[in-house]
Amino acid sequence: MAKVMIVDDALVMRKTLSSILGQMGHTVISEVSSGAQAVAEYEKLKPDVVTMDLNMPGMDGVKAIETIMERFPEARILVISALGQKHMVFNAIEKGAKNYLVKPITMDKLSAVMASVVKG
Structure with a gap:
């Protein structure tokens, strides 16, 4: 299973994702609340997968994806975004994100998408 870093400015979302990913057998190695922290x-950690929110204060998720991908082109990033952020999702995919999920998420949806992202 994968070592995962969760990036979301909402504490509730980080904890929810952490719980679901743990139930799926993944190991959450870091939870951060901003793009710069990501x-x-x-x-430092080189996680197998990053779950990335897009709309965050300071460095948003798209810029964080762009920065990570410039330095680590092998990175596997899964965007988890609200429905109203489709333009940001497209930008994130163009910058190198591997896939995306629209909030709210379910274990079934996350499981299917995580499997595709982990495999590359």
């Missing part, structure tokens, strides 16, 4: 933590 970049710094990625460099």
